[in-house]
Amino acid sequence: MSRELPARARLAALTPRRRRALGARSRLLLEAVGRPVSRPALGALLSALEALDESELWLALAVLHAELPTPSQVRRLRRSRELDGGWGALDQLLEDAPRRRGERGAPVPVRVVSDVVLMDVTGLLPGDSVAPGLGAARQLARAWSREAGILPVAWGGSRRRLRELEDEERRAIGLAAPAGRLLGATETALVPHRAAYLLVGAVQLPRSAERIIALGESSANRSGSVGYGLGPLLRAEEHPPQKGEARFSWHLAAQRSLERLVVLGDGDTREYEGWRRMLSAVGRPGPELHGFALPADAAGVAGSITAPGSSAAWLALAGDAGAVLGLAGGRTAAAP
Template sequence: MSTSVVLGRLGVLSKTVLGRDSQPGSVDGYLALLAPAVEGDTNLLWLSHAAIAAVFPRHDEFERFRRDQALNGALPALAALVAAAKRPFAPNRGVGIRIATDTIVVDVHHTARTGLATGIQRVVRQTILQWQGRAEVELVGWDANFTGLRHLSAPERQNALHGSVPRITRPRDWVLTIPFGTTYILPELALERGRTDRISCLAEFSGNRTTVIGFDCVPLTSSETVGAGMSAAFANNLAGLAHFDRISTISGAAATEYRGWRQMLSGAGITGPEIEPLLLPSVAEDVSAADFELARTRLLTGDDPLVVCVGSHEPRKNHLAVLYAAERLWREGVRFQLVFIGGNGWNGDAFRRQLERLQGEGRPVKAISAVSDSLLWSAYRLSYVTVFPSLNEGFGLPVGESLSAGTPVVTSDFGSMKEIASGGGAIFVDPRDDDDVYRGMRAGLTDPELHARLSAEAAALPARGWSEYADALWQYFVPTSQPV
């Protein structure tokens, strides 16, 4: 690495630490100025480590540096960092740095690069769309090796906001963005080990305010319903959050789970973050007349009532119970058509086999994976009733979305699903009892008075949009700010 790169990093670091431009002209001159200023200051030591190495440190790396500083003094410890950064195979040898002190750094790495539109991505995108008008917001992601944050490229930003430019080539030239004295917001789920290690160190030692949206603890509380390795990856995520300042969970049920985890942290002498629930909004989106008619053509066959089940085909979503109840109702002569909307999740082979068997027998059932927002919202409005008997959810977006569209829902009698639908419009069932799922679907399809009452209840529910949610979240994460 050239001396000019080192001098550039030291110049940026010196300006932040000393509050002025300093140009001593040599590495030794910069280190002589910086050493007394950072001596014994953990936050400034973290900043110095990240700035000189152009890599966010992991816990073990930072502890070695901090001990070196305590034992031998700041000057030799900083000099050792410079020497390590100059080694031929040091990471990010040619990468410059910038220190972000006047922006709120929002880490949307996965959302910016994925083509998925899961519940988490929908929450992230709707939230940052509301925040994009705030001048202080900076959307960031990580480099290819998860060594640090960087400003998003224009296509990545577009994908983060709208999901319209997936599979983006990473920019070759990038600058490490180091938050300092500001707020770091993580609105998505971070599972990558390198990423969570460095986030954990940032939260504990950098002095930044660290905040995150907590979706659920399903990989731990219902580990039998998730794919192999997910529970271990989620444990890494929780380890990364242990020193955060605040978690805003998407429901009271999710807050209960996260508070149980925080209580366990006391055994390791860790206080853990403040945890408060902020229920996600549920507002039906408008659909054009043309899109609605296209959806009708795609979703409906004949005039029988439509039942829609939204969610990926994984065990936790309980779609086999829905198929069982549907088959039983069809055999009894109850007329309706069933559409599943969602991608193929983990361990969905049994669902696909049952679906194909029923289709082979001529039953009116189908599954659609890739859908637009207009098709999804048309499906909610075209449905006579929706069904969502999940075994565990941090929120359960399809419940709130169905009710916001004025359509009754059959859903689980506990957790966030009952929390969302407590105001009316729902038939509650025990999702672990096939007969009860059958009972709920049968009532929704065959009792017109019940259906009319539930539809009226759903239509009367108060509307709360994403702008209200995003503003409340901002106030919780950045409490000194003012609403726009």
């Protein structure tokens, strides 16, 4: 049975404000994937949904929902398109659409960002993480925050979307002050497309971990993380029970899907090498590992591998220093 009628019914049920937001986000999506933008935008969207590849389906979910999708959402959308074409995909997008709103009940603004490094520092914020290595992680984040084209971000919207940091959050972890906001509003949902995602610190909640997994598996973004050892798993007795291995497993699940992993310290590198070999049992290759010797003190970390413009760890993660660290702020496009 065609899903055209259910999709039309869902469209008819939208409030005028939500319909306008859907139209604006549809145009933003079409521009991001290089498809013709015509009026009405929903007609062009319906046509485009027939031909989008998996990374563009991930992008469609992120832009139209103003939240990064989970793996199950990507699978449902792909399956609906395979079974029922563009109408099936549109109906699934509308069925899965969140009902959450932004400030004053308005739809959440969305911005697609390209050619920029989104550095996720959520796990470094006060009270968020109990993972090992936070001192070294903060040193790295402080050094990288001074690089052109690197934007520190955190999870917002109940850990469903990426956003810019508040000024107080930047100050709390000692990040360099921006020379003026790159994007302009912490309420705006940031959607990376042909960009890079760098996880610094730990992810210990399933809601954000699932979205990082989908970003690593299905999006068109480069991705990587910094590793500080597997202490909460291998030495659980040293960590509070409610904050130990059960929560840290979500961090490893997120890291498993990323492209590269920079590990600080020879011992920690060996731990991650063993973990990566274990992934073959579930048919996962895991990330590329790049190990670096860890200096004796945290200040030495910043001095040895995060010199401005030539961070050895980030160069290993990014692959092409000229394409990533040479950026001058990135490109953005937005929908209200």
